[in-house]
Amino acid sequence: MMPVLRAILGVGGAALLVLGLGSVVANAQPELGLYMIGIGGAGVLIAFFERMRYRRDASAADAPATGWRRTDEVFMDPTTGVRTRVWVDPGTGQRDYRPEG
Numbered sequence: 001m002m003p004v005l006r007a008i009l010g011v012g013g014a015a016l017l018v019l020g021l022g023s024v025v026a027n028a029q030p031e032l033g034l035y036m037i038g039i040g041g042a043g044v045l046i047a048f049f050e051r052m053r054y055r056r057d058a059s060a061a062d063a064p065a066t067g068w069r070r071t072d073e074v075f076m077d078p079t080t081g082v083r084t085r086v087w088v089d090p091g092t093g094q095r096d097y098r099p100e101g
Contacts, residue, residue: 003079006047006050007047009043009044009046009047010043010044010047010048012040012043013039013040013041013042013043013044013045013046013047014040014043014044015040016036016037016039016040016043017036017037017040017041017044018040019033019036019040020032020033020034020035020036020037020038020040021033021037023036024037067089067090067091068087068088068089068096069087069088069089069090070085070087071085071086071087071088073085073086074086074100077097077099082099082100083099083100084097084098084099084100085097085098085099085100
């Protein structure tokens with residue numbers, strides 16, 4: 001997801017959460033408030049977890065651990081615009097995404 005859309009989703013979701021909580025606390029249309037809390041919470045969670053989707057562990061080295069195999073799969077990371085190579089652990093099938101140097 002593009003950073004601007006992620007920001008809009010996160011800020012919009014947070015706004016819906018606040019408005020929904022205000023509606024429930026003020027007892028003015030509590031059913032609508034609960035609906036707004038649900039939609040807003042979902043928006044915030046989606047924006048947050050989508051951000052973490054391809055993030056590597058900051059402590060990871062630039063090269064994968066021994067036993068990982070380089071694949072022919074290369075793509076341009078849509079978030080950073082960096083050419084990225086996919087590595088795979090043949091034992092577990094786990095994939096790792098590394099910037100191509």
